Amino acid sequence: MGSTARAAGDAAVDRLAARLRAPTGWLLAGLTGAWLVAVVRAPEDAVQGVIQKILYVHPPLAFAAYLGFGLTAVGGALYLWRGDDAWDRLARSAAEVGVLFCTLMLVTGPIWARGTWGRWWSWDLRLTLTLLLWFVYLAYLLLRSFTEGSERAARFAAVYGIAGLAVIPLNYFAIDLAGGRAIHPENLGSGSLGAGMGLPFLMGVLATLAAFVHLLVRRVEVEGLRTRLAERLAAERDRAGHEEGGRWAM
Amino acid sequence: MSVVLAVLWKDLVTEWRRRDRVVAMAVFAFLVVLVLHFALPARDADEARRLAPGLLWVAYVFAGLLGLDRAFAIELENEALSGLALAPADRGWLFLGKAAANFVILGAVQAATAVVFALAFGVELAPVAGGLALVVALGSFGLCAVGTLFGAIAVRTRYREVMLPLLLLPLLVPVLLGAVSATAGLLETGTLRWPSIQLLLVTDAVFGIVSFLSFEYVLDE
Numbered sequence: 115m116g117s118t119a120r121a122a123g124d125a126a127v128d129r130l131a132a133r134l135r136a137p138t139g140w141l142l143a144g145l146t147g148a149w150l151v152a153v154v155r156a157p158e159d160a161v162q163g164v165i166q167k168i169l170y171v172h173p174p175l176a177f178a179a180y181l182g183f184g185l186t187a188v189g190g191a192l193y194l195w196r197g198d199d200a201w202d203r204l205a206r207s208a209a210e211v212g213v214l215f216c217t218l219m220l221v222t223g224p225i226w227a228r229g230t231w232g233r234w235w236s237w238d239l240r241l242t243l244t245l246l247l248w249f250v251y252l253a254y255l256l257l258r259s260f261t262e263g264s265e266r267a268a269r270f271a272a273v274y275g276i277a278g279l280a281v282i283p284l285n286y287f288a289i290d291l292a293g294g295r296a297i298h299p300e301n302l303g304s305g306s307l308g309a310g311m312g313l314p315f316l317m318g319v320l321a322t323l324a325a326f327v328h329l330l331v332r333r334v335e336v337e338g339l340r341t342r343l344a345e346r347l348a349a350e351r352d353r354a355g356h357e358e359g360g361r362w363a364m
Numbered sequence: 365m366s367v368v369l370a371v372l373w374k375d376l377v378t379e380w381r382r383r384d385r386v387v388a389m390a391v392f393a394f395l396v397v398l399v400l401h402f403a404l405p406a407r408d409a410d411e412a413r414r415l416a417p418g419l420l421w422v423a424y425v426f427a428g429l430l431g432l433d434r435a436f437a438i439e440l441e442n443e444a445l446s447g448l449a450l451a452p453a454d455r456g457w458l459f460l461g462k463a464a465a466n467f468v469i470l471g472a473v474q475a476a477t478a479v480v481f482a483l484a485f486g487v488e489l490a491p492v493a494g495g496l497a498l499v500v501a502l503g504s505f506g507l508c509a510v511g512t513l514f515g516a517i518a519v520r521t522r523y524r525e526v527m528l529p530l531l532l533l534p535l536l537v538p539v540l541l542g543a544v545s546a547t548a549g550l551l552e553t554g555t556l557r558w559p560s561i562q563l564l565l566v567t568d569a570v571f572g573i574v575s576f577l578s579f580e581y582v583l584d585e
Contacts, residue, residue, distance in 0.1 A: 246534050250534045253530045256527070256530055260521040261520065261521045261522075269581045270517045270520070270521075270581075270582065273582055274517070276574065276578065277513075277574055277578075278534075278535070281537075281538065284537075284538035284563075284567050288542060289537075289541070291541060291542070291545060291559055291560065292541050
């Protein structure tokens, strides 16, 4: 792919991000308000008490984190395949936002666990898997920052992102084999939420997804600005170099 | 295929002439065994048998990390890595050659470490030597597959000695768990535990395929 086509793809991504910025921001603000009201009005759990309300934050954060890691791997694979920088911007932004949401999930989970299980952490299958995933994507971000040259960093990171996704099912079987106790509550089946808990949970999912999309859009924009700044600085350095060269020639 | 053998032969001959990597790895693995012996002293034979699988594999993985880092670090001298990248062959074959050399060198270190380990912890490894060799080979295959791929990546980053373990350790969990569980089965019952072997086989297949296919993207032009 030529550099003009690449620049055109970048410009299209910039336009899309700029167009999405305001609507996703307003959507996030509205949904957050509705979610707060719904959570306050939701009934208190008879057994767990108020701490059960972490349910309206924790699983939605998990969905957003997994979405981020999925987008990172898909973006990386498409970058390797098509060579279009726009896919790398998506992968990198999704990884950062995904790590943020995963961190929040790993913080909110133990708070609930302390109140319900009586301890902060358990080497449960799902907890261990998520923790490993968090380490994989932290390593992904470190790899990006320790690699010189954006094209090389993008290639390396894409390969690591794909390997990180491929290892998830393997980790699942490995932890299961090692006898990781499964004490994490099961996936929410239909009707497993108590009366009055469905709406705040749904609002939580929607608000978190809106936050994910909004942050992703802003992050993609920042990435574009950073690239343009680097290009401008390089051009200025080139010009300064030429002028310097000219003076020496005289 | 001749490319695989050529790269394998080149790496083994280089290693044979210098013998620095294998010596460094072996000494390091022995030291890890020694440190573990002091850090986790086993009071009796039963406890030693219970601790042995995990400790043995910790020594193997650490030695592996050390060797995998050197595997590409030596290619940086005289820009040999660029020469390798320019070879008119599919890069998947280059990967197989490098990975096979890592596998052979790590295997030699693992065999020596097993002897030292058996002596230090008083664990009878000789009766299960055949089964253990199979488990170690399966574990090393997965380790060398992703290790070779990410060794090639880490060598081109700043802080490459730190980068390689950071990249590898979270991915090595299935290898480590499968190998430790299979080794524990061998030491307890003298037989191979099929679910652990299955996990190792599947992990090896996934890591082998992913690394073979993506090695293309980790060498610079």
